[in-house]
Amino acid sequence: xxxxxxALVGASLLTLAACGAxxxxxxxxxxxxxxxxxxMNALLDAQPGDVIEIPEGEFIIERGLSxxxxxxxxxxxxxxxxxxxxxxxxQGAEGLLVSGVEGFTLENLAFxxxxxxxVKISDSTDVVIRNVRVEWTNGPSTDNGxxxxxPVQSTNVLIDGAVAIxxxxxxxxxxxxxxxxVRNSRAEYxxxxxxxxxxxxxxxxxxxxxxxxxxxxIFNMPNLPRPGxxxxxxxxxxxxxxxxxxxxxxxxxxxxxxxxxxxINSNDDVEIFNNRLSDNRTAHVIISSLYTSGxxxxxxxxxxxxxxxxxxxHDNIYSGGGGNPxxxxxxxxxxxxxxxxxxxxxxxxxxxxxxxxMINGSLPDDLRLxxxxxxxxxxxxxxxxxxxxxxxxxxxxxxLEPRPAVELDL
Amino acid sequence: xxxxxLASLCLLCLLCACAQEAPxxxxxxxxxxxxxxxxxxxxxxxxVGGGTLVLGEAVTPxxxxxxxxxxxxxxxxxxxxPADAGPAGYDPEGAFDFPVGTVITKTFxxxxxxxxxxxxxxxxxxxxxxxxxxxxxxxxxxxxxxVLVHRETGWETLPYVWNAEQTEAYLSRAGAFxxxxxxxxxxxxxxxxxxxxxxxxxxxxxxxTTDGIGARPIGPRARHMNTDFEYFDGVANQIDHWSEQGLxxxxxxAQAAPRNASWQGEPPLIGxxxxxxxxxxxxxxxxxxxxxxxxADTSGLYLEADEPVGPHLGVxxxxxxxxxxxxxxxxxxxxxxxxxxxxxxxxxxxxxxxMMPELGRALDHEEGVALITAWIDAMSGxxx
Numbered sequence: 001x002x003x004x005x006x007a008l009v010g011a012s013l014l015t016l017a018a019c020g021a022x023x024x025x026x027x028x029x030x031x032x033x034x035x036x037x038x039x040m041n042a043l044l045d046a047q048p049g050d051v052i053e054i055p056e057g058e059f060i061i062e063r064g065l066s067x068x069x070x071x072x073x074x075x076x077x078x079x080x081x082x083x084x085x086x087x088x089x090x091q092g093a094e095g096l097l098v099s100g101v102e103g104f105t106l107e108n109l110a111f112x113x114x115x116x117x118x119v120k121i122s123d124s125t126d127v128v129i130r131n132v133r134v135e136w137t138n139g140p141s142t143d144n145g146x147x148x149x150x151p152v153q154s155t156n157v158l159i160d161g162a163v164a165i166x167x168x169x170x171x172x173x174x175x176x177x178x179x180x181x182v183r184n185s186r187a188e189y190x191x192x193x194x195x196x197x198x199x200x201x202x203x204x205x206x207x208x209x210x211x212x213x214x215x216x217x218i219f220n221m222p223n224l225p226r227p228g229x230x231x232x233x234x235x236x237x238x239x240x241x242x243x244x245x246x247x248x249x250x251x252x253x254x255x256x257x258x259x260x261x262x263x264i265n266s267n268d269d270v271e272i273f274n275n276r277l278s279d280n281r282t283a284h285v286i287i288s289s290l291y292t293s294g295x296x297x298x299x300x301x302x303x304x305x306x307x308x309x310x311x312x313x314h315d316n317i318y319s320g321g322g323g324n325p326x327x328x329x330x331x332x333x334x335x336x337x338x339x340x341x342x343x344x345x346x347x348x349x350x351x352x353x354x355x356x357x358m359i360n361g362s363l364p365d366d367l368r369l370x371x372x373x374x375x376x377x378x379x380x381x382x383x384x385x386x387x388x389x390x391x392x393x394x395x396x397x398x399x400l401e402p403r404p405a406v407e408l409d410l
Numbered sequence: 411x412x413x414x415x416l417a418s419l420c421l422l423c424l425l426c427a428c429a430q431e432a433p434x435x436x437x438x439x440x441x442x443x444x445x446x447x448x449x450x451x452x453x454x455x456x457x458v459g460g461g462t463l464v465l466g467e468a469v470t471p472x473x474x475x476x477x478x479x480x481x482x483x484x485x486x487x488x489x490x491x492p493a494d495a496g497p498a499g500y501d502p503e504g505a506f507d508f509p510v511g512t513v514i515t516k517t518f519x520x521x522x523x524x525x526x527x528x529x530x531x532x533x534x535x536x537x538x539x540x541x542x543x544x545x546x547x548x549x550x551x552x553x554x555x556x557v558l559v560h561r562e563t564g565w566e567t568l569p570y571v572w573n574a575e576q577t578e579a580y581l582s583r584a585g586a587f588x589x590x591x592x593x594x595x596x597x598x599x600x601x602x603x604x605x606x607x608x609x610x611x612x613x614x615x616x617x618x619t620t621d622g623i624g625a626r627p628i629g630p631r632a633r634h635m636n637t638d639f640e641y642f643d644g645v646a647n648q649i650d651h652w653s654e655q656g657l658x659x660x661x662x663x664a665q666a667a668p669r670n671a672s673w674q675g676e677p678p679l680i681g682x683x684x685x686x687x688x689x690x691x692x693x694x695x696x697x698x699x700x701x702x703x704x705x706a707d708t709s710g711l712y713l714e715a716d717e718p719v720g721p722h723l724g725v726x727x728x729x730x731x732x733x734x735x736x737x738x739x740x741x742x743x744x745x746x747x748x749x750x751x752x753x754x755x756x757x758x759x760x761x762x763x764x765m766m767p768e769l770g771r772a773l774d775h776e777e778g779v780a781l782i783t784a785w786i787d788a789m790s791g792x793x794x
Contacts, residue, residue: 037584044583044608063585064762066609090587091604093768099612099705100619116733116763122705123619145763146733152708153619169733176708221730223710223721225702250729250736250752 025113026137028087031058040065046072054109056081064092070102076109079133079163086114094120094150095134098127107131113138117147118167125155128410129162136166140189142246144168148190152176153225158410160184168246169253170195171212174202176226181406182207191247192217192256198228203406208237214253214260215241215280220267221252222290222304229268232403238262238277238284245326255293257282257326266290268367269310271403276317282325283344283377284318287311287369289352292381307354309367312400316373318346333379333388345390346374350381362395371396431460433544439466439490441511443561450555450570450579455488455515458577463517463545463552466490470657471543472648473536474629475637475672476690479775481603482532482592483553486517486540487629491657498630498652500661502668505617505627514558514627519550523593527551527574532594534675534777543642547576553588554605555579558615558627565625567611583608592773602772610769618703628698632661633668633715670694670715675777678784688785689715691778695767711742724753726793732756735764745789754783 036059042052046069056077061084067074074096076082086095095114098104098121110133111118118134121127134148148164151157152175162185164171171190174180180202186209187193193209195217196202209215215238218231238261247254256263259281264270265288277284290306322344325334334344349369357363369376376391437454447453455466465471469490477485491498492511499507508514520530521538530551531538539549552572559566570579571586585607592601606613615625629635635648649667652658661667670693671686679687693715699706700713709730712722721727724742729735729752737755744750756766758779765771 040584040607063607066607066613068609068612089762090602091762093763097609097613100616100624115761122708143734146731146735150731152731169731173731175731223727224730225707225710248732248734248736249738250740251732252728252730 023139025087026085028058028060028085031060031083031085033060035059036061036063043067048072048103051075054082054084058083058085060088061086061095062088062090064089064094065096067096067098067104068100071104072101073105073107074109075105075107078108079110079131082109083112084109085112087112089113089115093117096120097122099123102126104128105130109133110135112136114145116145117150118145119149120147121151121154121157123153124151126410127151127154127157129157129159131161133163134165134167134171135163136168138166140166140168140191140243140246142168142248146170146248146251147173148187149173150175151180155179156408156410157181158183158408162186164193165189167191168248169251170217173197174199176224176228177202179406179408181205181408186210187212187215189243191243191245191253193241195219195253196228196231197221198224198226200226200228200230201406202231204231204233205235208239209241209261210237210239211243212241213243213245213247213258214256214263215239215277216262217253217256217265218263218267218270219252219265219293220305222266222306227304229270230403231267231270232405233262233270233272234274236275238275238280240279242279242281252293257286257330259283259321259324259326260286261321262286264288264308264311265293266304266306267308268305269403270308271312271314271400273313273315276319277321277346278318279320281321281323282327282330283346283348284316284321285313285347285374286349287347288350291352292350292379305354307352308369309354309357309363310400311369311371312402313347313371314373314399316346318374322346329385330379333377333385337377337388337390344377347371347376349376349378349391351378352382365398366400368398368400369396370398370400372399433462433464434459436464436469436543437466439469439492439513441492441513442559446568446581446583448581450557450581453513453515453557453559455490455513455557456517456555458547458552461547463547465543468493470652470655471540471639472630472635473637473639474634474694475670476634476674476687476694477536478629478694479771479778480518481601481771481773482534482775483518483520483603484533484535484538484540484550486515486519486537486545488515488517489513489630489657497656497659500632500658502632504631506630506632506658508560508627508630510560510562512560514630515555516558517555518553519545520553520590520592521550522548523591526591528589529591529593529598532592532599536674552576552579553590553603554582554586556611558625564623565615565627567608567615567625569605569608569611571605585610599773604770604772606769613705613769614698614767616705617698617701619705619707620703629694633670634694636664636667636669637672668715673781677777678780680788684781684785684788688781691781695778699767724751725789725791733763734761735759735766737764741793743786743789744793745791746787747792748783748786751786754779754786757782 170192193212261280
C-alpha cells in the first residue's frame with residue numbers, strides 16, 4: 001500500500017538537502033565558568049521547600065544538572081538575564097533532569113545549546129515551568145537536541161510563558177502525563193512546536209506556534225505504558241509553520257509534513273477552536289491515524305487504538321496556506337482537486353475509519369469527526385490515495401460535547 | 411654533620427619499615443545510621459595499608475554472572491550485614507530484601523600499566539589482582555568506591571574518590587572527572603572517567619519509580635548472583651554460600667534459582683549461548699531503567715532477561731523520544747540487520763545524547779557491541 005509516509009520520506013530527503021548550513025551558535029567565550037559548581041552543589045544539597053536563586057549572568061554548565069528533592073524552586077532573574085549555556089557540555093543526556101518529585105517550579109531563566117534534551121522532568125507531580133526559555137542558538141539543525149521542555153509521566157503540569165526555539169524534535173513536549181496546561185508560550189523553529197503525546201486532560205491555549213515544521217501536535221503513540229486522550233487546543237496563533245523537517249529519520253516527528261498547523265494523530269477526544277491559523281503551506285489542520293504516521297501495525301502492541309475519534313473542530317479562523325503542500329503526493333492531490341494554483345482547504349484527513357465501530361455506515365455520534373468551520377479533504381489513504389476528494393460537508397456537520405477546562409491548583 | 415647523617419639514616423629506616431609493613435588487620439565494619447561520613451574508612455568495609463587492600467571482618471565479596479560495563483574498570487563488590495540484623499530475604503525477581511544496616515560497596519579500579527599514575531590497563535577481567543580477600547595495590551590504581559547503605563529512611567548512595575596517595579577515599583557528592591590513559595595491545599586512548607554525583611547514583615539505582623522506595627541495589631538479584639565465586643576457602647555458588655553463611659534466607663538451592671548467563675567479554679558465540687549471553691548483557695546494562703517500572707518505561711522498551719521477544723524487547727519497535735539517538739535508523743532491532751538497528755547505534759556511541767546507557771561510561775564496550783551485533787544478526791525475519 002502506498003502511504004503518505006513514502007511520499008513524506010521522499011519529501012524530507014529533498015528538504016534536508018535544501019537546508020543551508022546552520023547559523024553559528026552563540027559565542028560563550030566570555031561566560032562565567034566558576035558558578036556551575038555552586039549550582040550543582042545547591043541542587044545536590046537542596047532541602048524540600050528551598051528556593052535556589054540563580055543570579056543574573058551567563059554561565060557555562062559542563063555537566064547535566066539533576067534534582068530529586070520535592071518542592072524546590074529554581075529561579076533566575078529573567079529568561080534573557082539568567083542564561084545557562086551547555087555549549088561545552090561534557091556529560092549528561094539533558095541540561096536539567098528532575099525526577100520523582102512532588103512539587104517543582106522552574107522560572108525566569110534560559111537553557112541554551114544543550115547536547116540532548118534541555119529540561120526533562122519525569123515521574124513528578126505539580127510541576128510549574130514559567131517564563132523559561134530553551135533555545136538552540138544556531139537555529140534549526142538536525143544536530144540540535146531533541147526536546148526543549150520535556151515533562152513526561154507527570155501529573156499536574158503547567159507551562160506558562162515559555163519560549164522554545166530550535167529543537168530537533170519538539171520545542172515543548174508533554175508526554176504520558178495527566179492534567180496539563182501549556183499556555184501563553186511561544187514555539188518557533190522546532191520540528192514540532194508544541195506536542196502533547198499520550199496525555200490525558202490537556203489544555204493548550206494562548207500560545208504562538210510559528211516557523212516550526214508542524215505547529216501543534218496532538219499525538220497518541222503505540223507501545224507506551226499509557227495511551228492518551230482528551231485535549232483542547234484553543235485561542236492559539238498558528239502561523240507559517242513551514243520550516244523544512246529537520247528531525248532525525250526514525251523519530252515520529254520526522255514524518256510530519258512541513259507546513260502543518262495543527263496535527264492530530266491517533267488521538268481521541270480533541271477539541272480545536274478559536275485558533276487563528278494562517279499560511280501553513282500543507283494544511284492548517286491534519287487528522288491522521290497511526291497508519292499514515294510512518295508507524296505500521298507491525299511492531300505495535302495489541303489493544304492500541306490507531307484511529308483518531310471524537311474530534312471537534314469549530315470556530316477557527318483560517319487564512320492562506322494549503323497552496324504548497326510538502327511531498328509529491330500531496331502536491332499531486334492539490335493539483336488534481338484544486339488546479340495548479342489552488343489550495344487545500346482547512347482540514348486534511350487521511351480517511352481511515354475503524355470499520356468495526358461503524359453502525360449503519362457511520363461512527364456512533366460520540367466518536368465522530370466534526371468539522372464545522374472548514375472544508376475537509378479526504379486523502380483516501382486506505383485505498384492507496386486512489387480517489388482523494390473534498391468530503392461531503394454533511395458527513396462532518398455535527399457537534400460534540402465541549403470538553404471541560406483543565407483545572408490546576410498550582 | 412653527624413646529625414644530618416643520622417637524620418638520613420633514620421629516613422632510610424622509615425622507608426624500609428614502610429616497604430616491609432604488613433597488610434592491615436581487617437577493619438571492623440560499621441553501620442553509620444545517619445549523616446555522611448567524610449572518609450571511606452569510617453565504614454570499616456575495606457582498609458588499605460602496606461601496599462594492600464583488605465576486606466573488613468565478615469565482609470563478603472561477590473561478583474555478577476554478567477556485569478555492567480563501566481569503561482573497562484575492574485570492580486570489587488562487597489556486602490556486609492550487621493550480625494544482629496538477620497539475613498536478607500530471597501527474591502526470585504528483584505533485589506534481595508536486605509535488612510536495615512546493610513552496607514554494600516563497589517570499588518572501581520584498574521590494573522596499572524606502568525610509566526605513570528594515569529596509565530592503566532584496558533581489560534575485560536572482572537576482579538584483576540584480587541585474591542584471598544586482598545588486592546595488591548602495587549598492581550592496581552583505585553579510582554572510587556561507591557557505598558550503598560540501607561538506613562531507616564531507605565537506601566542512600568555515597569560516592570568516595572580515592573586520593574592520589576591511595577591511602578583513603580573521600581566523599582565526593584558532586585562526583586568527579588578522573589583523567590586516565592587506557593593502555594592495551596591496540597594502543598592507548600584517553601579516558602575522562604566520570605564518578606557520578608549522588609543524584610546520578612539514583613538515576614540508575616531507582617529501578618522502580620512507582621513504589622516510592624527510591625534507590626536500592628541492582629546487582630544482588632538471584633539471576634545475577636547465581637554463579638560460582640572463588641572464596642578464601644574454596645569455590646562455591648554464591649547463592650548457596652550466602653544461604654550457608656546466614657546472609658540469605660528463603661533461597662532455593664542454586665540450581666533451582668534463576669540464572670543469567672555468565673559472559674566476560676568473550677568473542678561472539680553462537681546459538682543458544684549467544685542468545686543467553688546477549689540477554690544477560692542487556693539485562694544488567696539496561697534493565698535498571700528499561701523495565702516496566704524503571705525510569706525508561708517512557709520508551710516502551712523493556713530489556714529484562716525474561717521479556718518475551720516482541721516489540722517491547724525492541725524487535726521492529728519504532729522509537730519514541732530518541733531524538734538524535736535514532737542514528738537515522740528506523741527500528742530498535744531489525745532482525746538480521748544490526749547495521750539498521752538503533753540498539754547497536756546507541757551502544758556504540760559515546761555522544762552524550764545518543765549513547766546508552768546514558769550514564770556510567772565514556773567509552774564504547776567493543777566486546778559488548780560485538781555481542782549484541784552478533785545476536786541481532788543471528789535473528790531471522792526483518793521488519794517488512
